[in-house]
Amino acid sequence: YMHMGGDETAKNNWEKSEDIKALMQKENLKNQDEVQSYFVRRVEKIMQSKGKKLMGWDEILEGGLAPEAAVMSWRGIKGGAEAAKQKHPVVMSPSSHNYLDYYQGEATAEGAVYAGLRMKKTYSFEPVPEGVDEKYILGNQGNLWSEQLQNIRNLEYMAWPRLMAIAEVAWSPKLSKDWDKFSNKVEGHFAILDTLKIKYAKSIYDPIVTTTLNTKGELFASMEGELRGLDFYYTIDESMPDQYSNPFTKAFLIPDDVTILRVISYRDGKPIGKLLNIPINALKQRAIKVL
Numbered sequence: 001y002m003h004m005g006g007d008e009t010a011k012n013n014w015e016k017s018e019d020i021k022a023l024m025q026k027e028n029l030k031n032q033d034e035v036q037s038y039f040v041r042r043v044e045k046i047m048q049s050k051g052k053k054l055m056g057w058d059e060i061l062e063g064g065l066a067p068e069a070a071v072m073s074w075r076g077i078k079g080g081a082e083a084a085k086q087k088h089p090v091v092m093s094p095s096s097h098n099y100l101d102y103y104q105g106e107a108t109a110e111g112a113v114y115a116g117l118r119m120k121k122t123y124s125f126e127p128v129p130e131g132v133d134e135k136y137i138l139g140n141q142g143n144l145w146s147e148q149l150q151n152i153r154n155l156e157y158m159a160w161p162r163l164m165a166i167a168e169v170a171w172s173p174k175l176s177k178d179w180d181k182f183s184n185k186v187e188g189h190f191a192i193l194d195t196l197k198i199k200y201a202k203s204i205y206d207p208i209v210t211t212t213l214n215t216k217g218e219l220f221a222s223m224e225g226e227l228r229g230l231d232f233y234y235t236i237d238e239s240m241p242d243q244y245s246n247p248f249t250k251a252f253l254i255p256d257d258v259t260i261l262r263v264i265s266y267r268d269g270k271p272i273g274k275l276l277n278i279p280i281n282a283l284k285q286r287a288i289k290v291l
Helices: 011-016 018-027 032-049 078-085 119-123 152-159 162-171 179-195 280-285
Strands: 054-057 070-073 090-092 137-140 208-213 219-224 231-235 252-254 260-267 270-279
Touching: 011 032, 018 032, 032 054, 070 078, 078 090, 119 162, 119 179, 137 162, 152 162, 162 179, 208 280, 219 280, 260 280, 270 280
Parallel strands: 054 070, 070 090, 090 137
Antiparallel strands: 208 219, 219 252, 231 260, 260 270
16 A cells, blocks of 8 residues: 545645646536545556555545545544445544544643543544444554654653554454453553653543533532542642542532642552643633533
8 A cells, every 4th residue: 555645635725726727627527626536546546557555544535536545534433434335445543532642641731732632532442433344444543743742752652551552442352342451451561661761651640630610600620530549639729739638529619719720649548640730721721611
């Protein structure tokens, strides 16, 4: 296979091109999607003449797939499912579950990148969509784009241990998947990563902090762990939390005069994971309004 790309084409520029307009008239192409399909089909013939098979991102579905093209589905699973139903080979690589350049833990504790993706969500992915013949699904792929990664150590930090989840999803039968067993294996592999001097995220120890705004405009915070057996302790008075601070048991009110929420995770009476320092503005920005 040879991957041609084919994503995020600047069709707005094509619309202004006199050459494209002439091509559309000559080839009886109705719109820019068909222009793209015309181009992909020509590229496919060139690749086939060299003994290669064409693969492209799911945008190559627009305007009609080239006769023997394989599709790599990144904008969710819809494109991959559609291509498989048309009996074309597919590699699943949805940004919703498989993008390794998304931070793995609490947003305010990570670098400024596009979005976040917890490992438990990555592990929850099923590469074979409902109603699709699995023989057309070639595999499951993770992508680690580097434009917002500063160095190789940061690359390692983004990839591990989440890459283990992508591998497990690809190589294990759906019915044998078990998050608790898998997460235990991941923790066992931390010692290996340490020996190899690989930098990795320990975000599975940190809570997922969510907030809501009620009809009175009051802000409430809640926490959820990826692992069992974790205890979360927090402060809202700017002091550093420990196991004698407020234990999280249910959603709690963040008063108007609070400037920062600090949270730390414990397991079996010992601190584990990061000390999280979440500014009030970040908490307000992620709030869901409860009507």
